[in-house]
Amino acid sequence: SQKIEQNSEALNIQEGKTATLTCNYTNYSPAYLQWYRQDPGRGPVFLLLIRENEKEKRKERLKVTFDTTLKQSLFHITASQPADSATYLCAPGGYNKLIFGAGTRLAVHP
């Protein structure tokens, strides 16, 4: 069955550093992949979408890569800030539905 794996451990980094989150998927060939941010008690908020024919996508301090050979996406936040602290969800998609990973909790310390 399709499986999405994200770092299960929380990621703690110092303010100003680059955070790198990993998303691996198996038994799946998604046409695109979306990254969401979720704060406690809130719904997922869309951040970036990358298609299977795109290697990299950038938006402000965010960068996403998509390696269909490795079946992996990396999500980077450069110059991280305490306000970036949240859970980040990877969601590969196809056939009109997203399959979510469990998410990685990021904590950025001042």
Added chain:
Amino acid sequence: EAGVTQFPSHSVIEKGQTVTLRCDPISGHDNLYWYRRVMGKEIKFLLHFVKESKQDESGMPNNRFLAERTGGTYSTLKVQPAELEDSGVYFCASSYGQGSSGNTIYFGEGSWLTVV
């Protein structure tokens, strides 16, 4: 522009009772989705509407769950009778075009359901 809105935000009901959750998608979005997260699990797809038609309901757990989207605008998700394992957060989402085309899917804040 208003985002995806859901009602109620929180609901506590007894086992065996009925609950109806409502979702208003972003105006102009023909595609509406229901997802849910039960305790300790990932967010899981339930079903997808295109306008008033059910495109995919493969994620609906059983026949105690009924989703409707009369008129192709707002949608309701009814759980009848509710069981303890139905507790969780029910998210509604919408998109302008088909998700399979890579259109952004926007989520609501969720309806938190507790069955006691």
